[in-house]
Amino acid sequence: xxxxxxxxxxxxxxxxxxxxxxxxxxxxxxxxxxxxxxxxxxxxxxxxxxxxxxxxxxxxxxxxxxxxxxxxxxxxxxxxxxxxxxxxxxxxxxxxxxxxxxxxxxxxxxxxxxxxxxxxxxxxxxxxxxxxxxxxxxxxxxxxxxxxxxxxxxxxxxxxxxxxxxxxxxxxxxxxxxxxxxxxxxxxxxxxxxxxxxxxxxxxxxxxxxxxxxxxxxxxxxxxxxxxxxxxxxxxxxxxxxxxxxxxxxxxxxxxxxxxxxxxxxxxxxxxxxxxxxxxxxxxxxxxxxxxxxxxxxxxxxxxxxxxxxxxxxxxxxxxxxxxxxxxxxxxxxxxxxxxxxxxxxxxxxxxxxxxxxxxxxxxxxxxxxxxxxxxxxxxxxxxxxxxxxxxxxxxxxxxxxxxxxxxxxxxxxxxxxxxxxxxxxxxxxxxxxxxxxxxxxxxxxxxxxxxxxxxxxxxxxxxxxxxxxxxxxxxxxxxxxxxxxxxxxxxxxxxxxxxxxxxxxxxxxxxxxxxxxxxxxxxxxxxxxxxxxxxxxxxxxxxxxxxxxxxxxxx
Numbered sequence: 053x054x055x056x057x058x059x060x061x062x063x064x065x066x067x068x069x070x071x072x073x074x075x076x077x078x079x080x081x082x083x084x085x086x087x088x089x090x091x092x093x094x095x096x097x098x099x100x101x102x103x104x105x106x107x108x109x110x111x112x113x114x115x116x117x118x119x120x121x122x123x124x125x126x127x128x129x130x131x132x133x134x135x136x137x138x139x140x141x142x143x144x145x146x147x148x149x150x151x152x153x154x155x156x157x158x159x160x161x162x163x164x165x166x167x168x169x170x171x172x173x174x175x176x177x178x179x180x181x182x183x184x185x186x187x188x189x190x191x192x193x194x195x196x197x198x199x200x201x202x203x204x205x206x207x208x209x210x211x212x213x214x215x216x217x218x219x220x221x222x223x224x225x226x227x228x229x230x231x232x233x234x235x236x237x238x239x240x241x242x243x244x245x246x247x248x249x250x251x252x253x254x255x256x257x258x259x260x261x262x263x264x265x266x267x268x269x270x271x272x273x274x275x276x277x278x279x280x281x282x283x284x285x286x287x288x289x290x291x292x293x294x295x296x297x298x299x300x301x302x303x304x305x306x307x308x309x310x311x312x313x314x315x316x317x318x319x320x321x322x323x324x325x326x327x328x329x330x331x332x333x334x335x336x337x338x339x340x341x342x343x344x345x346x347x348x349x350x351x352x353x354x355x356x357x358x359x360x361x362x363x364x365x366x367x368x369x370x371x372x373x374x375x376x377x378x379x380x381x382x383x384x385x386x387x388x389x390x391x392x393x394x395x396x397x398x399x400x401x402x403x404x405x406x407x408x409x410x411x412x413x414x415x416x417x418x419x420x421x422x423x424x425x426x427x428x429x430x431x432x433x434x435x436x437x438x439x440x441x442x443x444x445x446x447x448x449x450x451x452x453x454x455x456x457x458x459x460x461x462x463x464x465x466x467x468x469x470x471x472x473x474x475x476x477x478x479x480x481x482x483x484x485x486x487x488x489x490x491x492x493x494x495x496x497x498x499x500x501x502x503x504x505x506x507x508x509x510x511x512x513x514x515x516x517x518x519x520x521x522x523x524x525x526x527x528x529x530x531x532x533x534x535x536x537x538x539x540x541x542x543x544x545x546x547x548x549x550x551x552x553x554x555x556x557x558x559x560x561x562x563x564x565x566x567x568x569x570x571x572x573x574x575x576x577x578x579x580x581x582x583x584x585x586x587x588x589x590x591x592x593x594x595x596x597x598x599x600x601x602x603x604x605x606x607x608x
Contacts, residue, residue, distance in 0.1 A: 110220045111171045111602045113586020117155045118189055121585055124153035132298025132370075134187075134246040134254040138583055141183040141243040143520075145297050145370035146422040149474035149580055154522040156529040156557065157587030158567050158603035166567040167606045168555070173221035176596030179208040180576050183243040184592055185256070187269055189585040192218040195244035195258055196596060197228075199328055199576075208328075210239060211260040213267055218584055221598050225272035229258065229265055232327065237261040238311045239327050240292040241578075243367070249349045250302035257349055259293035259306045264347060276352040282308060283343040283359045290324065291340065295367040296347075299377050301394040303355065307344045307381065309365045312337035332365075339363045344379060344390050346399055355397040360388060366419035366433065366472065373425060373447035378402070380427050382417040385410060387427065387445055407450040413438040418472035422447075423480065424499045430473050430484055435466040435541065442473065442484055442495055444502045456504035458493040459486040466541065470578045474519035476528070481507055481560065483519040483530060487540045490514035492532065494563065508563035513556065514540060518580035520589075521560060528560035531581045531589060536571055555581060555589065555601050567603045 125135050133139035143151050158166040179197025186192055198211045210230035214223050232239040242260045246269070249255065255275060256267040265277040282288045291308040298304050314321045314337030324335035332339070342364040346355040364381040371378050371389075379390045379399075387407050391400045409417060409429075415436045420429040425447050432440035439461040446452035461467045466488035474483040480499055485492045493509030515533045522529040536552035537543050543551060552571030559566060575581075575591045582590040584600070591599040 109171065111169055111588060111600045112219050113189075113584065113588040113602060114155065114157045115586060117157070118586055121153050121155060128153060131300040132248055132302050134248050136188070136246060137186045137585055139185055139246040140297065141185070141245065141295070142367075142369075142421070142580075145299070146475075147367070147369045147419060147472065148421050148423065148477055148521070149518055150476055150478065150521040151583040152478060152521075152524065154583035155587045156523050156527065156566070156603065158557065159605045160527045160529075160559070160566065163564070163566045165606050167604050168567050168569040169602045169604060170569055170572060171221070171600045172572070173216070173598040175223060177214045177223060177226060178212065179596050180241075180594045181592040181596060181598065182241040182576050182579055184582045184590060184598075185244055185246045186218065186584055187246065190218050191269070192216045192221075192584065192590065192598070193244060193246070193256060193269065194592065194598065195242065198239050198241045198260060208239065209233060210235070210237070211242060211258065213244060213256065213258055213272065215269070215272060216598065218588070219600075221600060227267060227272040227274060229260055229263075229274075229277070235261070236289050236325075238290050238292060238331065240309070240329060241294065242292065243295045245296050245298070247296070247298050247304060247349050248302060251350050253350060255349060257296040257304055259296045262288035262291055262293065264293060264296065264304075264306060264352075266349060266352060278352050278354075280306070280345050280347075281343060281354065281357045283340060286310065286340045286343070287313065287323070291343070293345070297368060297370055298349070299370055299392050299394065300372065301377075302349065303392065303394060304347045304349045305344065305368060305370065305379050305392065306347065307364060307368050307379075308340075308342050310340040310342065310363060311335065312339050314338070342381070344368070344399055346392060346397070356399045358390065358399045358401055360390075360401065362386070364388070366417070369420045369422055371422035371427065371447060378447070380420045380422065382420055382429050384416045387417075387420065387429070387450075405450045407445050407453055409443050409445075409453070411438075411441065414441065415468070417443070418469070421473055421475035423475040423477060423482075423497060426497060426499070426502055428473055428475055428482060428497070430469065432467045432486070433470060435468040435488060437461075438467065440467050440469065440484075440486055442482060442504060444497060444504060446502060452502060454502045454504050456495055456506070458484050458495050458506060459489050459491050459510045461486075461489055464489040470516055471518045474521055474530070476521050476560065478521070478525045479528060479561065483521075483532075485513070485515050485519070485532070487514060487516055490540075492519075494560075507561075511563055516540070516577040517575055520581045520583055522583060529566065530558050530560040531583075532556055532558075533575055533581065533591070534568070535574065553591070555591065557603060569601055572599050573597065
């Protein structure tokens with residue numbers, strides 16, 4: 053995601069939508085079978101058609117490609133992260149969503165020969181799954197249960213991490229980090245990363261609320277769990293450190309998003325206690341500026357912290373330029389960066405790199421990705437009445453800014469996408485969706501000039517999620533989802549699987565469809581399809597389940 057700051061006029065509309073949805077049934081289709089009515093109060097009724105092809109049995113992936121995948125992983129430079137297929141929520145610190153070692157096990161040349169198998173986890177982890185990382189080929193670690201607006205339905209009572217068998221999807225351990233009923237903490241989604249640490253001692257890192265935790269991947273044991281600074285005068289129970297991403301030297305960087313302090317614009321009104329992202333709509337008080345914090349993951353020592361000039365609701369990204377390490381963040385009106393000096397252990401806000409990016413009537417943007425010397429992001433993270441833009445800004449000169457409209461709004465009522473761009477370091481293609489318009493597209497970045505030109509699309513496909521890039525340059529594949537929703541505003545921010553969703557694999561260079569699954573229970577909004585080993589891909593579901601998928605050749 054990764055932007056959920058709701059501007060006030062649109063916020064009131066979305067709040068009404070969420071209230072209506074709490075008592076409304078929305079049909080979710082499963083292929084050609086009649087729609088299955090699913091109620092928010094009952095989370096989701098399991099859909100079965102999408103799993104019939106696999107015979108209800110776990111998927112194991114293609115064992116013959118494991119050695120090649122592991123060799124590729126060992127040779128891939130992904131500083132600060134454990135060497136595995138998916139070590140971070142954006143796969144790397146630049147948040148490109150690129151997984152060059154993942155395998156497409158279908159028929160790339162003949163899409164008509166492809167068949168998609170799916171398997172549903174036998175149980176659920178107790179809340180919405182929002183991120184996952186892999187360990188070895190048998191290990192899948194998931195972060196869940198931090199989407200607080202669903203707490204009234206008996207799920208998402210506080211942050212937790214679980215380890216699943218990557219094939220059977222059975223839970224092997226689960227560590228609960230917080231229960232908001234006891235702590236009073238604002239509960240919003242966060243993320244999990246598998247970091248290497250400066251000393252090379254890997255661990256799972258999760259920031260949540262006003263804390264950051266380190267867990268033993270083997271046992272789930274909590275190795276450390278510390279308070280983080282939140283900024284002067286800020287209530288720690290009203291902020292959320294939503295991500296942990298490592299710099300090249302192994303230092304972990306995290307930052308806050310903040311709930312409005314009070315229920316109304318009057319600072320003397322009662323404190324805001326609403327849970328989840330709906331608090332940003334329901335409460336009208338002032339939002340605190342974001343706090344950026346650097347932590348040594350080996351010692352769990354807080355190395356430095358600073359306060360930004362505005363709120364950043366999307367996640368932070370790491371880039372390097374001219375030998376310096378920068379943390380890039382998309383504010384409400386400006387793109388920002390903070391320099392990290394690993395020798396001085398110091399964070400410094402770069403006041404000279406502060407480009408204003410929205411055009412008239414565009415809304416605030418998503419988390420950025422870094423591709424070479426360019427920082428890229430999209431506008432309209434929340435609904436707008438005008439077309440969105442893809443924006444590229446030079447790391448070296450903030451005035452060197454380029455933009456393109458890849459998906460015009462046309463006759464659609466709204467333009468929005470609660471996710472972020474995927475930026476392919478292999479092909480220099482950038483992938484975008486517009487949930488409101490219901491289309492996907494790719495544009496090409498000139499790595500020298502920053503010029504953006506259309507590559508393919510727009511193609512009809514509505515999604516809330518990211519794009520995941522798979523495989524080598526000569527057979528590059530882009531994996532994304534399609535939701536079975538006509539009016540996405542009726543489902544935005546709900547976070548429960550009240551509709552169907554399918555995976556779609558495309559030729560990344562042309563947009564040609566290679567394969568698609570049947571519809572299954574919906575993926576959590578604003579996340580990416582998670583690549584695993586042996587050609588497996590995982591859909592992290594909003595009801596607490598996980599579905600695994602494998603493309604196979606119908607005939608050899």
